[in-house]
Amino acid sequence: LERIVKVSDAFKAKPGERVRLRGWIYRTRSSGGVIFIILRDSTGVIQAAIKKQNVPQPDFENASRALIESSVTLEGIVREDKRAPGGREIEVKSFQVIQFSHPFPIGKDQSTEFLLDVRHLWLRSQKMTNVMKARSKIVRYLREFFDENGFWEVTPPIITKNECEGGATLFEFNYFGQRAFLSQSAQLYNEAFITALEKIFVLAPSFRAEKSRTLKHLTEYWHLEEEAAFYDNEDNMRLQEQLVSFACNKLAKNDSELLKLLNRDSKTLLEVKPPFPRLSYDQALEKLREEGVKIEWGEDFGAEHEKLLTKGLKKPLFVHTWPKKTKPFYMEVHPQKSEYVLNADLLAPDGHGEIIGGSQRIWEYDKLLQRLKEEGLNVKDYEWYLDLRKYGSVPHSGFGLGIERLVKWMLNLEHVRDAIPFPRVINRAYP
């Protein structure tokens, strides 16, 4: 009796073995009395040769009628064949169609916008399949790192009454007559968890009403956020470089075949190791000015600035100690320089942009209250957050990493939307 196997198993099977495969038609062509089908499943593609004299007549007719992307099952003998892709071919003995596909709308050289319109179908392309596999691995390694280092995974709410990262990018909605928002960040809740669990992380969607179209902004993205009691900004940066290096090294070591399919060289990822280079905001500003950039103190960096700062780097770059006025209310003020905060942004090499934002938090009640007022936030909505500074408050720090930004850099993708199956941007919430 035949075994049901995956395409990858068929490549490992002994020649002469009889196997049964299930999947989709990736390519099809016929020549004389033979139909060559490239069969695709989640593990890869393999050639199958359907000869008229080898199969029952209806099987041959179905094979000749079935268009690409039809779902099929077939049974046959594994043969070595130098002419076939990968040096293997299935000599088919029986062939059934599960569903005859309608003519597939995706052909060669289609526009980016069209491929986004049919994203639900484009997901099965080799490119998207490989990106999704790599993303799955990367997320697994990130979780593994936290698990090995004593962090608990927690689950914050998505519906909230608090802004975390400024009003300009809030998605507001009517919550049974009350004003509420989609979460921009789990951070404020993360700060509540640490009094129970000390070291925690969250993987959840964050929402930002980003009104501009760029290579790195989504309106819905996956946010990996960490928070730890008793950590200062130094501890925070060290943890970030360990986390990022761990994920890069694991992917390079365990998944080099996958990386090859994505045209990403494993060696670069193996070289990502602590410590990462660091510049203070003021040093970065000086460097930009040396390059001829006109920029005021206190201005945020744009994509071009980030590109200049990270050009040719092998590892990500920390830019730390930012002007207080450019950053949110919750960041701890620098003890010696009151116009600065204890924070760091981590910029990926070669202009891939900011992948992490993190800081030490204000942990004292009076200071936090003052900053909330300075920023004009409604103190009533933050009473619970202020409570955290009343009952056993401790110094603490945390950060947030954008999964799609990290994946974009690690796989060297062009656009952040290539790193997420169904991207949401200003002009798109379909499919």
Ligand code: NSS
């Ligand atoms: O705004 S952040 O810089 N920081 C926070 O939200 C903190 N509250 C996180 C924390 O300390 N717990 O966002 C963090 C990261 C940022 O570095 C990006 O990698 C990513 O989140 N990010 C985004 N990715 C994709 N699209 C958009 N629009 C986006 N905004 C931030």
